[in-house]
Amino acid sequence: MSTPVPQTVQACLAALADLLGPAGVISEAEAQAPYLMEARGNAVSTPLALLRPGTVEEVAAVVRLTAAAGIALVPQGGNTGLVGGALAAAGTVLLNLGRLNRIREVDALDHTMTVEAGVILATVQQAANDVDLMFPLSLGAEGSCTIGGNLSTNAGGILTLRYGNARAQVLGLEVVLPDGQIWNGLRRLRKDNTGYDLKHLFLGAEGTLGIITAATLSLVPRPRQMETALVAVPDVTAALRLLKRLRQASGDAVSAFEIMPRFAIDGAARYLGEHNDPLSEPSPWYILTELTAGTPGDALRETVEGALAEALEAGEATDATLAASGDQRQKLWRLREGLPEIGRKVGGALHHDVAVPVSRVPQFIERANRAVADLCPGARPYPFGHLGDGNIHYNIARPDSDDPADRAAFLALGPRIMRAVHDVVLDLDGSISAEHGIGSKKRDELARARSPLEITLMAELKRVLDPRDLMNPGKILP
Amino acid sequence: MSTPVPQTVQACLAALADLLGPAGVISEAEAQAPYLMEARGNAVSTPLALLRPGTVEEVAAVVRLTAAAGIALVPQGGNTGLVGGALAAAGTVLLNLGRLNRIREVDALDHTMTVEAGVILATVQQAANDVDLMFPLSLGAEGSCTIGGNLSTNAGGILTLRYGNARAQVLGLEVVLPDGQIWNGLRRLRKDNTGYDLKHLFLGAEGTLGIITAATLSLVPRPRQMETALVAVPDVTAALRLLKRLRQASGDAVSAFEIMPRFAIDGAARYLGEHNDPLSEPSPWYILTELTAGTPGDALRETVEGALAEALEAGEATDATLAASGDQRQKLWRLREGLPEIGRKVGGALHHDVAVPVSRVPQFIERANRAVADLCPGARPYPFGHLGDGNIHYNIARPDSDDPADRAAFLALGPRIMRAVHDVVLDLDGSISAEHGIGSKKRDELARARSPLEITLMAELKRVLDPRDLMNPGKILP
Missing domain, CATH: 3.30.70.2740 (Alpha-Beta Plaits)
Structure with missing residues (x-):
């Protein structure tokens, strides 16, 4: 941040400091570090300034000031992204939304919650749980990622099979547009066909079309019963047959269905020093699956036991264990959660x-x-x-x-x-x-993944919403 | 169609007739009638021509020819819409998609189906049923509306509570754009975060941004058990408490929850000559609810009976009956389905x-x-x-x-x-x-329903995708 900058930029930075006060401008190198370093440690942001506004009005004012000076903004949530979407290049301003962390409203009868962008995903989950409901989005970084980042990247995770991606959990959005206007689209309607559905433009757009500052989320009843199984399967085709069997037998109650190679068990022993092999014989592949039911009782366990017995009989599985306690469940999940760690150790x-x-x-x-x-x-x-x-x-x-x-x-x-x-x-x-997502890391590959027509359509949407390319430039589009 | 038309338009119509042949151009007044009259009989289309292309390539060729002549197109599915979305004004061409009626692919393992726009909704439901799956969209017009119309209007219906609107059932789209290019977005992926999600632009846009010609749909396991109940409730607040009770007790297995006033029963007797009152005492309000389970057995019935007994005890309901057969179920649904008919009779x-x-x-x-x-x-x-x-x-x-x-x-x-x-x-x-939807009927009300900023954003999307306003002009936007 010691780069010499032109006068108008200097004036803009001074105005931003006035606007946000000390809590909203992070200047110390040590305090900046966690916001600048990319999650896997492979890249570092070098922005003109690092801002942490505290309200949507402050976000809008920042956008107006920087737009007037022609300075681009890079929005950031929990900085857990893996494709460089929140990396701020030289000459840009990094806008961290972590201080927008209020839960504005929870309505248990409507099964909705309105939260600001900087609320940690685990906090959203807990707030739903507190009213006996569930917010069905769960992923590895849930303890530090924010809901704003989840929605901007259309996050997936382990519950997508049952409940859909982040996009599917959203009823309404509040977005600061590239010109600094605040769009209040915080509807909580289950049906609304009054023209184009604008929220889908911003969901998954990685902050390139505007800055999501709040969202109204849809909640679901909390499951009353959960079964977790580790199943040894001979190959991936057998695993798919097992999935079909479990979905059918349980009435589509499969909420997670994760595959792991033997490397998850051998690698944990070798690289993490964790000796955790719940089954007696080694298998080339394992399935970690979770099923939930909305009603209490033993029915789900009996269903899962029955389906697994049939799968063993049919050769779709060679062995299986069902968690008998919360501890055992955590031990099974530890195998799956250890895999990214093993990657880092190797x-x-x-x-x-x-x-x-x-x-x-x-x-x-x-x-x-x-x-x-x-x-x-x-x-x-x-x-x-x-x-x-x-x-x-x-x-x-x-x-x-x-x-x-x-x-x-x-x-x-x-x-x-x-x-x-x-x-x-x-x-x-x-x-x-x-x-x-695409971020900066996969940007060069996008032209191979999407047709020229699709890239043209995306570029046109970008141009109409952000004609000066001031919103997270250099991300997604080539 | 006897209006004198300028030469270029004449030439365009001649070229369209050459392109599509006799099956693709409907000229006889009697044959035209069902496509021209609006569903409630309140308005009539007066297009230059009524076309029924048979393939997506023919649709694209029609779009190119009409665009070159500056003629606007009005796409139409089953012509069951209630807001004049498929009404064609003088000077436009009405493009009925009913001949695009192929089911291109069903993949039971992937739980997907790719269908053309003109397939009747009931046919889509049946094709899913044939592979022991379900397409979870159901509405009154399902025997004659088309999937293309359902997606273009983001149709709702009776299963939305459980499965979401039409939009939620779509994995991919094929769309003919206003310049005649065919966008092939027929992906069948459950997760795909490679840039903006273009399909959501066209879903619910009522044909104003392009013409949906095919879609890849997501299917779900077919329920194995269904319970249908008619419940007398004292007021609407009690009905909402009953809904919460049923959702919680059943583990969110409520697939339909319809409210009807006493008028449904008295009106059926008076205006339809149908004497169908399944409960002994009159009630101001009734709930017709359906719950489904993915597993066979008596568990669901026991759950519903138990929850209804508790609801009676709590004063949320005053009486209830559970259908004991398919016939009884149909008789209960007849009360709900009769309501639009009563409206017509009155x-x-x-x-x-x-x-x-x-x-x-x-x-x-x-x-x-x-x-x-x-x-x-x-x-x-x-x-x-x-x-x-x-x-x-x-x-x-x-x-x-x-x-x-x-x-x-x-x-x-x-x-x-x-x-x-x-x-x-x-x-x-x-x-x-x-x-x-908005169509032409609610267009003047849109400015009251959406903010000026939202209307500006919608107009900008329209301008960038259809700069000459040739796709269903006069619909949605003021």
Whole structure:
């Protein structure tokens, strides 16, 4: 922030400091650090200023001041994104929304809640729980990500199979537009067909069309019963058959259906020192599944036990265990949650957040593994994630070697490997970003993922809403 | 169609006839009639031509030819809309999509189906049923409305409470854009965050931004058990308490929750000659509710019986009957389905398709009734509909008099009554069009329902996608 800046920019920064006061302008390097460093530590923001406004009116005033000076804004929630969507380049202002953290209203009879953008996702979940309801969005970063970021990136996570993405949980939005006007679209209607549905423009737009400052969310009844099972399956096709069986047997009560390779168990032992193998024989693949019911009683457990027995009989599964307590449940989930940690410990892993039609996941994994092996024979793919949505985190650990040259050679192959994995995804009509978004990291790949016509339509929407490209420039669009 | 037309238009019509052949151009007055008359018989289209293309390529060619001649197009599905959305004014071409009626693909493992715009909704439902799945959209016109119309108007209906509106059932779209390009967005992914979600622009846009020609739909497991109950309730507030009780007791298994006034039973006897009163004592209000479960067995029935017994005890209900057979179920639904028919028989009813937050429905009905009584003391409001969504069809029968002067006086008050009803809706943060759309009929009211900023944003979207206003002009936007 010591770069010399032109006078109008200086004047603008002074006006912003006046507007927001000390709580709204973070200047100390140490205090700035957590907002500037990208979640995986691979990149650092270098903004003109780091602002933390406290109200929607302050956000609107910031937008008007910076727009007048021609300065671009980068909105930021909990800074947990993985594609550089909240990275602020030199010459831009980083606008963190964490101080907009009020729950404005909870209405249990309407099953709705109106919250500001900076409320932590776990806080939203808890507030729903407090009135005996549930906000059905859950993901790894829920303890630090914010609802504004979740909505701006249309976050996914483990409950999408049952409840849909973040977008599906929204009834209304409040958005500060690129010209500083506040759009109050905080409706809480279940049906409203009065013209175009404007909220869908801003949901998933990663802050490139305006800044989401608040949202009215839809809540659902809280489940009364939950069953968690770890199931050993011989292959991915068998896992899909198991999913169909569980959905049918339970009346679509499957809320999570995660796939993990054996690497989740071996890797936890080797890299995390955690010896946690709930089943007696090793299996190439595991399914961690959760089913919930709205009514109490033993019916769900009996259903799950019956379906798993049939799956074992049919060869869709080779072994299974049902959590008998909250502790056991947490131990099973620990296997799934450890996978990102293992990636960090191994070092130099390559990440791909992709989706294909659910029925094509087996083909995708087989073809991607082959493509990776062709490029780098020692590389260790460990695909895992939300099989029920067709969303696989196709991650690859470096070859198992202590030679730094091997590690460097693997990382140098990164771009070619990514390209090869995405080639398979696109050939199977899939998505190169299932739930993480495009940000700056995948921007160059967008032209391969979407048709020229789609890119033109997106660029036209961007131009009409943000003609001066002042909202999160350099993100999404090429 | 005998209006003299300029030469270029003549040339365009000749080229269209060449392109589509006899099956694609309807010229006989008798054959045209069902496409020209609006569903309630209140208005008639007077287009230059009535076209029925058979493929998406033909649709695109029609759009290119008419755009070159500067002729506007009015797309039409099953012509069941109630707000004049498919009415074609003089000088426009009416484009009926009923010949695009192929089911392109059903994938039971992916729970998806790709269908063309002209497939009848009931046919979509049946095709899902054939693979033991369900397409969860159901409404009165399902035997003749088309899926393209359903998606273009974001149709609602009786299952919205459980499954969401038409918009929520869509994974991908194929759209012919105003310049004749075909956008192939027929993805079948559950997660895809690669830039802006373009499909939401066209869903609910009533054909003003492009013509939906096909869609990939999301299917759900078919319920295995269904319980249908008619419940007498003392007032609307009691009905909302009953809804909450049933949702909680059943684990959110309520798929329909319709409210009807006593008029449904008395009106059926008087105007339809149907004597169908399943309960022994008259009640001011009735709830027709349906619950479904994904698993077979008696559990659901026991749950519903238990919850209804508690509701009777708590004074939320005064009587109830559970259908014991398919015949009995149909007889209960007949009460609800008869209401629009009664309206037609009475003659000169006023219709309002409105929504308010669910918790405010009692207040809405009370205030609207008072406003109507002030304007026209003899008028007979009979509010009914989707209470679970806050969506009330606030319809009003003319005063009970055989004097034609009374009837004329009532109809003359129509615009003032509508304004008064909408005033109450807007004061309660509601919607003046919950599920029917804006079309041409409610266009003048839009400026009251949406803020100037929202109307500006909508107009900008229209301008960028359809700069020459050739797609369904005169609909939605003022």
